[in-house]
Amino acid sequence: MHDLAEIIDRNSKEPDVAKIRSRFPVLDQEVNGKPLAYFDNAASTQKPVEVISALKEYYEHHHSNIHRGAHTLAARATDLFERTRSSVRAFINARDVEEVIFTKGTTDSINLVAATFGKAFIQQGDEVIISTMEHHSNIVPWQMLCEATNAVLKIIPVTENGELDLQAYEELLSEKTRLVAVVHASNALGTINPIKKMIQLAHQHGARFLVDGAQSLAHLEVDVQELDCDFLAFSAHKLYGPTGVGVLYGKRELLEAMPPYQGGGEMIREVTFAKTTYNDLPYKFEAGTPNIADVVAFDAALSFIQSIGKKWIQRLESQLLAHAMERCSEIKGFVPVGTAKDKVSVMSFTIRNMHPFDVGMMLDASGIAVRTGHHCTQPLMDRLGLEGTVRASFAVYNTVEEIDRLYESLVRIAKRKN
Structure with a gap:
């Protein structure tokens, strides 16, 4: 070894x-x-031995619930969990750690945006654009949202060789477009889409842009500030990390304007039967006990990629x-x-x-x-x-x-x- x-x-x-x-x-x-x-x-x-060892090490020496405990193990587990958040921030060059939300995976991240951004900003007559090459996890949530709000779902066509028709994309964009959600790299074809140009075009029409990065983060340099994407979703298990862990990056101003995704512990500031107030970012979107051990082990996967x-x-x-x-x-x-x-x-x-x-x-x-x-x-x-x-x-x-x-x-x- x-x-x-x-x-x-x-x-x-x-x-x-x-x-x-x-x-x-x-x-x-x-x-x-x-x-x-x-x-x-x-x-x-x-998974490399670093990830496997980190998982074993956590359960043998550090396990406790995080954020709310006053004892040593709770503090240690919290530090390890939040260290991974800092590593993810650096990995994608987000401005702040508060813009990094831990989820169950890419699918969960996309559903979070559909449920919260959709609730706050998409209504009848608005338009959402996706592409023909999307994974079902970047199709079905938008179909469900459009059915619930009477918004319109529009589709970017794909050419015979497996590339997006950018001229058709430009023609689909309008003042009614609220969100574009497109895969960075196709899981079925391998095609790398010109995401930066597509984001610029969307922003010219006042639309927000979600990047499905499930297939790109392991292969390509992804800098969310350089891309200027509004959201980025990806999974740890496609990055040599554990299953059951995903990331949603979102611009702070959008995350703050979006309602919570789920209710429960950690995502609250104060609960009374009369009214509940919500926690600050990122915890507003991380209800309940998270997948602590696998988030901790994900840090080792990121280190492995960066070492190469x-x-x-x-x-x-x-x-x-x-x-x-x-x-x-x-x-x-x-x-x-x-x-x-x-x-x-x-x-x-x-x-x-x-x-x-x-x-x-x-x-x-x-x-x-x-x-x-x-x-x-x-x-x-x-x-x-x-x-x-x-x-x-x-x-x-x-x-x-x-x-x-x-x-x-x-x-x-x-x-x-x-």
Whole structure:
């Protein structure tokens, strides 16, 4: 096992993939008698020993409920919890820690905005804009809001190669637009959307902008002040962190103007049967006992990413994606889905004359883990005329050798039908 400081190779002054892999115990196993090749990172990344150890350390030495206790363990647990909030603030370059709200995940964060911003600022006749490539978690909450308020939901179309139609987006914007909610990087296609330009256009019409960052934070540098986004939602488990933890970033002035999401402990200042007053940010939106242990462990995941560096992560993952596309494009019957110029490390495809689920099961028999189906993007699949795809998504611990195994397995699979 290598310390984090030893991830950097002294000769090349770059991270060593073998040393990175050694920090992920789950990768050191066989599946169906074959070494595991884990290509389902867009669904959830694996966890390094730093995260696992932080979780164990918390429960063995520090556990207590936070914020309200006067004893040592309560103070210690609170300090660890709030340290993660400070780390998240720095990770996304928010102005203040009070702009960082802990949630259950990206879905919970988006629902929070729909329920609170929607209640305060969206009414009959107003318009909300989303895109055709959204995950269901960035579709359904807005449908529910528009049904409840008689607002209008408008959709940005997607081109054949999997890019947003920006001209159509500009035409959709109007003085009635109250909110635009768009994914930064598509989970189904890997497409990186021009979020900064889209935010600028929305702001020109007085609209607010929510960025679904579930698929971008692990790959791209995201600076909320530089983007000038109004909201950003993302999940820890796609950032080498624990499940059950998410983040909602919001500009302070908006968060202060929004009503609470849920009622209960911690989100209150004073409760009487006559009237309740609410707590300051960020606690106004964090009712009840939070997922303390996993928030604490998330800090270790952020440290892990920063020890490697986003620039190197982008370079490695771009090389892996390019190698995978080059090799697999040689396969008879291989059909890539989503060929945008700018992509994160997601390769979606079909094998002609084969159902994606069957391809996934055959790959699993070779120890290769991929995701199959519609990827919670059914409207996008309908637009592309597909029932679903096979999705291989790459992370910092994946190797060229693993991709070559994927290629060799797909060659054998495709020969059955092509």
